[in-house]
Amino acid sequence: SQQGEEDPQALSIQEGENATMNCSYKTSINNLQWYRQNSGRGLVHLILIRSNEREKHSGRLRVTLDTSKKSSSLLITASRAADTASYFCATQGTTQGGSEKLVFGKGTKLTVNP
Amino acid sequence: DAGITQSPRYKITETGRQVTLMCHQTWSHSYMFWYRQDLGHGLRLIYYSAAADITDKGEVPDGYVVSRSKTENFPLTLESATRSQTSVYFCASRRTSGPTSTDTQYFGPGTRLTVL
Numbered sequence: 001s002q003q004g005e006e007d008p009q010a011l012s013i014q015e016g017e018n019a020t021m022n023c024s025y026k027t028s029i030n031n032l033q034w035y036r037q038n039s040g041r042g043l044v045h046l047i048l049i050r051s052n053e054r055e056k057h058s059g060r061l062r063v064t065l066d067t068s069k070k071s072s073s074l075l076i077t078a079s080r081a082a083d084t085a086s087y088f089c090a091t092q093g094t095t096q097g098g099s100e101k102l103v104f105g106k107g108t109k110l111t112v113n114p
Numbered sequence: 115d116a117g118i119t120q121s122p123r124y125k126i127t128e129t130g131r132q133v134t135l136m137c138h139q140t141w142s143h144s145y146m147f148w149y150r151q152d153l154g155h156g157l158r159l160i161y162y163s164a165a166a167d168i169t170d171k172g173e174v175p176d177g178y179v180v181s182r183s184k185t186e187n188f189p190l191t192l193e194s195a196t197r198s199q200t201s202v203y204f205c206a207s208r209r210t211s212g213p214t215s216t217d218t219q220y221f222g223p224g225t226r227l228t229v230l
Contacts (some may be wrong), residue, residue: 048218101172
């Protein structure tokens with residue numbers, strides 16, 4: 001399975017601090033995506049990084065990808081209480097059949113305290 | 115409204131009953147997906163569909179049936195509900211796919227199903 005595994009499972013920080021979440025996966029990927037899920041809601045796409053990219057930015061989000069280590073990290077800078085949510089990484093495979101769907105990790109639950 | 119919707123949002127049923135969860139998207143996306151979300155397991159893919167009349171199994175298909183007669187609808191049926199199917203179910207859609215696609219998935223709000 002190429003399932004991503006997030007680390008840590010839970011993270012609690014103060015408002016204004018940075019939050020870093022990590023994701024590891026097992027097989028070759030076409031791209032890796034991060035999603036956010038607020039309590040009781042569906043997932044919302046945050047950012048996508050292709051396998052030939054090493055770093056990507058979007059507002060306060062910074063994603064890195066190390067394909068040699070099969071790992072990615074999501075950094076949220078200057079966190080806000082509204083960033084409190086669960087964050088999931090998802091990988092898209094390269095093989096026929098594997099590229100049609102995303103495989104999600106179990107998520108990191110982030111709590112940002114005011 | 116445009117987007118992806120699910121109905122019902124909450125459902126309580128009894129063991130052995132048939133239940134159908136509805137999913138509707140207004141974008142004419144080719145791909146649609148059904149996931150279940152359980153504590154400790156994250157999101158697991160049940161079934162997906164590449165186009166109307168084309169469906170395929172995901173990671174946990176047992177006990178579920180899907181159909182896709184129209185592009186915009188992708189209902190999920192639990193033929194004989196069991197307590198282990200108590201979960202939150204999410205539908206998602208995606209414009210295209212394939213090795214060169216970087217399309218993302220758009221999720222519905224979810225259906226919370228309880229099987230007593």
